Amino acid sequence: MQAKEETCWSLDDFDVGRPLGKGKFGNVFISREKKTKRIIALKVLFKSQLLQLGVSHQLKREIEIQYHLRHPNILTLYGYFHDDKRVFVILDYASRGELFNVLQAQQGHKVSEVIAARFVRQLANALKYCHSKGVIHRDIKPENLLLDSKLNLKLADFGWSVVADHSKRHTLCGTMDYLAPEMVSNQPHDFNVDIWAIGILLFEMLVGFAPFANQTGDKLIARIKECKIYIPSTVSDGAASLINAIIKKEPSERLPLNDIMAHPWIKEMQENEEVEVQKFLVTLTK
Numbered sequence: 001m002q003a004k005e006e007t008c009w010s011l012d013d014f015d016v017g018r019p020l021g022k023g024k025f026g027n028v029f030i031s032r033e034k035k036t037k038r039i040i041a042l043k044v045l046f047k048s049q050l051l052q053l054g055v056s057h058q059l060k061r062e063i064e065i066q067y068h069l070r071h072p073n074i075l076t077l078y079g080y081f082h083d084d085k086r087v088f089v090i091l092d093y094a095s096r097g098e099l100f101n102v103l104q105a106q107q108g109h110k111v112s113e114v115i116a117a118r119f120v121r122q123l124a125n126a127l128k129y130c131h132s133k134g135v136i137h138r139d140i141k142p143e144n145l146l147l148d149s150k151l152n153l154k155l156a157d158f159g160w161s162v163v164a165d166h167s168k169r170h171t172l173c174g175t176m177d178y179l180a181p182e183m184v185s186n187q188p189h190d191f192n193v194d195i196w197a198i199g200i201l202l203f204e205m206l207v208g209f210a211p212f213a214n215q216t217g218d219k220l221i222a223r224i225k226e227c228k229i230y231i232p233s234t235v236s237d238g239a240a241s242l243i244n245a246i247i248k249k250e251p252s253e254r255l256p257l258n259d260i261m262a263h264p265w266i267k268e269m270q271e272n273e274e275v276e277v278q279k280f281l282v283t284l285t286k
């Protein structure tokens with residue numbers, strides 16, 4: 001469906017189906033656009049909730065930012081409309097759902113190194129595009145990474161993103177596991193917070209849990225600031241070297257996106273990716 005400029009959408013344009021998931025501010029329903037029969041995801045948010053929780057600015061920013069991003073690894077936001085009680089956001093439908101649930105369904109909550117390398121490469125690609133437009137996502141985590149029918153990763157939920165500027169944002173946001181040290185100590189932060197999250201994600205996909213998981217509150221903050229992680233020997237040397245090159249306390253020392261995508265382990269894993277993807281798709285329940 002082409003995102004026609006200044007289209008006036010309304011609920012009458014859609015057949016709304018089952019809920020795909022529930023969030024704090026509303027629900028997402030699988031839906032079909034009547035004219036084109038296109039399947040989409042319709043995010044329905046209650047204005048009362050948005051006002052009560054003071055997150056209307058976040059929704060506005062999510063829509064403004066995501067609407068202007070067009071990339072194969074970013075979930076497309078086609079448009080939005082509202083009635084007196086609700087705001088409706090029209091989004092791409094990712095048929096395999098959240099990476100979070102796919103990981104939960106795996107033995108040991110982890111995936112093979114080939115699959116993990118594919119997701120890291122696609123996420124780095126999406127972030128390279130975002131950062132080139134001055135957008136920092138700031139909430140990279142398995143819940144915000146969706147998968148389509150071909151197992152392509154789609155970066156979603158720009159509710160915590162910002163357009164970087166020199167004032168360097170200070171608001172603390174997102175869940176703690178993925179927060180970079182400079183964010184937990186509420187220091188100025190920049191694009192490198194997204195790079196940090198790629199390292200945490202790679203660790204979690206290969207080990208089955210995040211490096212600072214099972215910690216809470218101040219202990220968790222202390223562990224993140226200490227920035228020491230223990231990588232089990234089940235993780236290959238190539239993958240471990242990439243994780244260690246990204247998980248650096250000093251933001252400017254983290255491996256840049258181009259070097260992540262060109263890393264020898266990423267390149268090595270790409271060799272038999274197609275076969276692994278087909279095998280992995282068969283294991284996912286329909």
Ligand SMILES: Clc1ccc(CN2CCN(c3c(Br)cnc4[nH]c(-c5ccc(CN6CCOCC6)cc5)nc34)CC2)cc1
Pocket residue numbers: 020021022023024025026027028041043044045091092093094095096097098146156284285286
């Ligand atoms: Cl306001 C709000 C409400 C809920 C949420 C949490 N999710 C955010 C992502 N949502 C989806 C979006 Br946006 C776009 N495409 C999707 N596709 C799916 C999806 C697709 C398929 C399934 C079914 N599973 C797929 C994997 O095999 C087992 C069955 C489950 C979810 N969820 C979304 C679903 C809801 C975030 C914000």
